[in-house]
Amino acid sequence: MNARRVLVAYGTKAGATAGIAEEIGRTLRDDGFDAVVLPAHTVTDVSGYDGVVLGGALYAGHWTGEARRCARRNAEQLRHRPLWLFSSGPIDSCAEQHEIPPVRGVARRVQQLGAREHRTFGGAVTAETSGPVARAMVRRGKGGDFRNPERIRAWAHQIGTELERAREPFRVGDVEPAG
Ligand SMILES: Cc1cc2nc3c(=O)[nH]c(=O)nc-3n(C[C@H](O)[C@H](O)[C@H](O)COP(=O)(O)O)c2cc1C
Numbered sequence: 001m002n003a004r005r006v007l008v009a010y011g012t013k014a015g016a017t018a019g020i021a022e023e024i025g026r027t028l029r030d031d032g033f034d035a036v037v038l039p040a041h042t043v044t045d046v047s048g049y050d051g052v053v054l055g056g057a058l059y060a061g062h063w064t065g066e067a068r069r070c071a072r073r074n075a076e077q078l079r080h081r082p083l084w085l086f087s088s089g090p091i092d093s094c095a096e097q098h099e100i101p102p103v104r105g106v107a108r109r110v111q112q113l114g115a116r117e118h119r120t121f122g123g124a125v126t127a128e129t130s131g132p133v134a135r136a137m138v139r140r141g142k143g144g145d146f147r148n149p150e151r152i153r154a155w156a157h158q159i160g161t162e163l164e165r166a167r168e169p170f171r172v173g174d175v176e177p178a179g
Helices: 016-030 065-073 104-113 132-139 149-167
Strands: 005-011 034-039 051-059 083-088 117-121
Touching (some): 005 016, 005 065, 016 034, 016 051, 016 083, 016 149, 065 104, 083 104, 104 117, 117 149
Parallel strands (some): 005 051, 051 083, 083 117
16 A cells, blocks of 8 residues: 655744654654655645645744745645644743643634644744844743654654544444444
8 A cells, every 4th residue: 555645834934843844754754654844835735645734833923924825825625634733832841731722823724724633832942043032032041942852753643643544444343333
């Protein structure tokens, strides 16, 4: 049987979200999937994929524009395949301690696109991150890399398990007898 094709698309400004997407892609490949990792702005057709994972970095309470536009541009096809969304944001360990719900705009997309799940991962602001806000955060000791590879990999394994389950053939025993 051919390996299932999975697209992992990401919207980033400074690269942290790309790193999360690469980790998801690597884990899915280790699990036997044909996983492709692409910047969201390059994604114009998802019809060749059995499942899609789309993530965006959070800035001022919104996904980056390229993640939003990717979701909008491909909405029709995304609605018809297994879809998972993620956000990369908090610059502290809160995403480790409890599930952080999606920001409003992303929650709306979860509904509209029928995504199976949304996950928020810790993000990163480091000396390499450009922009005055990032520089000020680092200067005041408020930066750091809060991406947790174990948590990211665990989620990717879970996606792989669900994709495998989706391909399992129908079994008579799965249905309760009527009456
Ligand atoms: C100017 C600025 C605004 C940010 N706004 C948010 C925010 O609203 N919510 C959040 O959780 N994280 C916020 N962050 C943290 C980023 O989401 C985090 O650094 C993310 O990992 C960046 O991803 P990227 O490197 O892929 O662009 C902000 C960071 C900066 C520098």
